[in-house]
Amino acid sequence: MNKIIRGGRVLDPGNIDSIQDIYIKNGLISEAFPDSEANEIIDAKNLIITPGLIDMHVHLREPGHEYKETIETGCHSAAAGGFTAVCSMPNTNPVNDNPQTTRFIIKKASEAGFSRVYPVGAISNNLNGQKMCEYGDLKQAGAIAISDDGMPVENGMLMRRAFEYAKAFDLLVISHCEDLNLAANGSMNEGETSTKLGLVGIPNISESLVVSRDIGLCELADGKLHIAHVSTEESVNVIRDAKKRGIKVTCETAPHYFTLTDKSVGDYDTHAKMNPPLRSENDRLAIITGLKDGTIDIIATDHAPHSALEKDVEFDKAANGIIGLETSLSLGLKLVIDKQINLDDLIVKMSKSPASILGIDNSIKIGNNADLTLIDLSREFLVDSNEFKSKSKNSPFVGWKLKGQAVKTIVSGNVVFDRH
Amino acid sequence: MSFNKKHILDIGSLSHEEITHILDTADSMKEISERPVKKVPTLRGKTIILFFHEPSTRTKVSFDIAAKRLSADSISISSSGSSMVKGETLIDTAKNLQAMRPDIVVMRHSSSGASNILSKVLDTSVINAGDGMHAHPSQSLLDMMSIREVKGDLKGLKVAIIGDIAHSRVARSNMEGLKTMGAEVIISGPPTMIPIGIESYGVKVTYDVNEAVAGADVIIMLRIQKERQENFLFSTEREYSKTFGLNEDRLKLADPNVLIMHPGPMNRGVEISNEVADGPYSVILEQVTNGVALRMALFYLLAGVS
Numbered sequence: 001m002n003k004i005i006r007g008g009r010v011l012d013p014g015n016i017d018s019i020q021d022i023y024i025k026n027g028l029i030s031e032a033f034p035d036s037e038a039n040e041i042i043d044a045k046n047l048i049i050t051p052g053l054i055d056m057h058v059h060l061r062e063p064g065h066e067y068k069e070t071i072e073t074g075c076h077s078a079a080a081g082g083f084t085a086v087c088s089m090p091n092t093n094p095v096n097d098n099p100q101t102t103r104f105i106i107k108k109a110s111e112a113g114f115s116r117v118y119p120v121g122a123i124s125n126n127l128n129g130q131k132m133c134e135y136g137d138l139k140q141a142g143a144i145a146i147s148d149d150g151m152p153v154e155n156g157m158l159m160r161r162a163f164e165y166a167k168a169f170d171l172l173v174i175s176h177c178e179d180l181n182l183a184a185n186g187s188m189n190e191g192e193t194s195t196k197l198g199l200v201g202i203p204n205i206s207e208s209l210v211v212s213r214d215i216g217l218c219e220l221a222d223g224k225l226h227i228a229h230v231s232t233e234e235s236v237n238v239i240r241d242a243k244k245r246g247i248k249v250t251c252e253t254a255p256h257y258f259t260l261t262d263k264s265v266g267d268y269d270t271h272a273k274m275n276p277p278l279r280s281e282n283d284r285l286a287i288i289t290g291l292k293d294g295t296i297d298i299i300a301t302d303h304a305p306h307s308a309l310e311k312d313v314e315f316d317k318a319a320n321g322i323i324g325l326e327t328s329l330s331l332g333l334k335l336v337i338d339k340q341i342n343l344d345d346l347i348v349k350m351s352k353s354p355a356s357i358l359g360i361d362n363s364i365k366i367g368n369n370a371d372l373t374l375i376d377l378s379r380e381f382l383v384d385s386n387e388f389k390s391k392s393k394n395s396p397f398v399g400w401k402l403k404g405q406a407v408k409t410i411v412s413g414n415v416v417f418d419r420h
Numbered sequence: 421m422s423f424n425k426k427h428i429l430d431i432g433s434l435s436h437e438e439i440t441h442i443l444d445t446a447d448s449m450k451e452i453s454e455r456p457v458k459k460v461p462t463l464r465g466k467t468i469i470l471f472f473h474e475p476s477t478r479t480k481v482s483f484d485i486a487a488k489r490l491s492a493d494s495i496s497i498s499s500s501g502s503s504m505v506k507g508e509t510l511i512d513t514a515k516n517l518q519a520m521r522p523d524i525v526v527m528r529h530s531s532s533g534a535s536n537i538l539s540k541v542l543d544t545s546v547i548n549a550g551d552g553m554h555a556h557p558s559q560s561l562l563d564m565m566s567i568r569e570v571k572g573d574l575k576g577l578k579v580a581i582i583g584d585i586a587h588s589r590v591a592r593s594n595m596e597g598l599k600t601m602g603a604e605v606i607i608s609g610p611p612t613m614i615p616i617g618i619e620s621y622g623v624k625v626t627y628d629v630n631e632a633v634a635g636a637d638v639i640i641m642l643r644i645q646k647e648r649q650e651n652f653l654f655s656t657e658r659e660y661s662k663t664f665g666l667n668e669d670r671l672k673l674a675d676p677n678v679l680i681m682h683p684g685p686m687n688r689g690v691e692i693s694n695e696v697a698d699g700p701y702s703v704i705l706e707q708v709t710n711g712v713a714l715r716m717a718l719f720y721l722l723a724g725v726s
Contacts, residue, residue: 194615195618197532201616268537312509314510315531
């Protein structure tokens with residue numbers, strides 16, 4: 001199958017920014033060929049074409065929680081959000097702490113035929129913080145990183161050894177930073193709102209303390225650390241300092257942390273409940289500053305599908321998490337519209353940096369996989385839960401009017417999502 | 421005035437006028453409990469469900485008696501006897517109750533915001549009888565009724581609330597209500613029990629109980645839950661009692677006509693000494709009597725009987 005993507009603005013930050021055609025042959029970006037050899041010519045006029053977006057933090061829920069999401073629906077949701085690839089977190093049932101599960105995820109994703117999935121294996125067996133998994137086997141089966149996401153690794157010695165041992169297999173360690181004693185089973189950010197609502201609060205220090213610990217351990221072990229879902233000003237400061245000292249640390253934040261604050265909990269809205277929780281306005285602004293100055297490398301969604309069974313309950317009993325794949329790009333573009341970051345920066349944080357952290361070359365250049373996202377910056381839309389491809393609807397952004405959306409997602413030259 | 425509230429979920433959403441109207445109505449209800457035949461037909465044919473998803477003696481009995489004195493049919497459900505122990509969700513249980521066409525549902529629940537959820541699912545009126553650490557509006561209203569009864573007006577009174585503010589729904593509702601009514605509120609207790617952001621209530625905070633007690637017109641003591649020691653909120657009952665408890669010596673600092681209140685149940689010898697609890701300034705049992713009248717007033721106003 002030969003394809004030409006015609007007339008779009010090709011934006012591969014640091015590489016290309018011009019109106020040009022892209023030629024695809026056998027799933028790869030190729031030299032130009034005559035129109036007569038094309039099976040399809042895609043009109044990309046008034047669209048921008050970027051290297052495929054990559055979401056490093058997604059919960060696909062399969063195996064085990066298929067009523068919330070399956071690999072197929074999750075990948076469909078990813079494609080609809082413009083993502084050509086996602087990293088799937090290991091807190092499934094069974095946990096992805098073994099090569100069989102890793103292979104199962106890759107096989108299912110490939111059968112689904114939407115976005116690529118790079119499975120993240122567990123740090124500890126069953127995520128229980130007791131024993132190290134077989135990282136070598138996980139890597140061989142296709143795991144791209146390791147993480148106990150959802151659960152912090154409480155034992156500092158295990159975390160140290162995980163950094164050290166993972167080096168043998170060149171595996172990135174993704175850390176969910178949380179001190180469970182300080183978090184105290186809280187259900188929202190600690191502050192004026194939690195006091196008013198009578199909910200147990202989670203202080204900022206429960207995150208930044210462990211961010212500090214893991215940066216220290218990573219430095220000691222000379223490992224490779226990526227910090228998941230940064231939500232506080234203190235964490236941003238600690239990471240900024242670590243980067244200045246040359247430590248190999250990267251980090252992500254999620255769109256909700258730069259868009260919302262704990263005020264969104266409002267009248268006990270469980271769609272504003274996640275872990276880490278929505279923080280104060282001060283933290284939200286610090287996250288934006290971190291995105292601007294490069295302290296925060298990437299935007300990832302922490303896409304966490306839950307059904308009404310987990311969300312239509314008492315606030316303190318509700319599950320943590322919201323879906324994010326289908327609103328992430330538009331919320332990122334809102335930062336661009338609001339002149340907080342520029343478009344190049346956004347594409348770096350949603351595509352180029354995740355790729356480089358994961359060791360993937362997704363540049364738009366001849367010979368590379370044709371993984372591309374076509375974005376209509378002017379498209380305005382209302383976030384409608386009926387349009388979500390995700391099996392779950394737990395989003396606090398339903399009803400929001402947003403501008404800018406992916407209209408075509410191309411993986412290996414195949415259009416896996418086409419918005420009509 | 422007409423009373424337009426459909427639910428009583430917290431105190432913060434009630435205006436000065438609405439609180440005054442509730443207290444006035446409660447005052448007029450009080451006399452019914454003094455009669456030889458303590459019953460009026462006002463709410464005959466009305467059904468009130470008391471849904472107590474957390475243990476309670478005094479509040480539940482108080483609501484139940486209030487309903488019966490107004491001739492409403494009241495039905496009590498407790499969590500151990502409800503299908504929620506069989507795994508039914510709060511919303512499903514609520515919808516099933518709704519299907520039986522009650523007029524008012526009174527709920528006590530261990531989760532903050534549970535009554536707010538209920539009010540969104542039910543067509544009937546909801547009264548929050550205490551939800552987690554969030555609110556306990558009927559307690560706060562009966563406290564204000566008890567204060568007003570003796571002091572005439574709440575405006576300008578110095579009210580001290582002492583104890584575990586952070587975990588207390590009574591403290592939250594009283595801070596909101598008393599501030600709305602123009603009282604000066606001073607909060608005291610160990611710093612571990614003072615929640616972050618308390619300034620937003622417009623109250624004064626001191627860790628020195630003597631300062632809080634000095635010149636106080638009203639002192640509301642809160643129950644210390646002994647299991648809180650496990651969460652490192654205080655050292656020992658002995659030290660708590662000595663430093664933050666109310667005893668006769670400390671009471672001498674207060675206004676000579678001070679009122680001592682406690683929402684109960686009391687830990688005698690911990691937050692309040694026997695002498696103070698049973699002493700001449702205590703209106704702790706009067707609070708319980710007023711509780712019935714206040715809850716009768718809430719039923720009456722919500723049932724929309726004119």
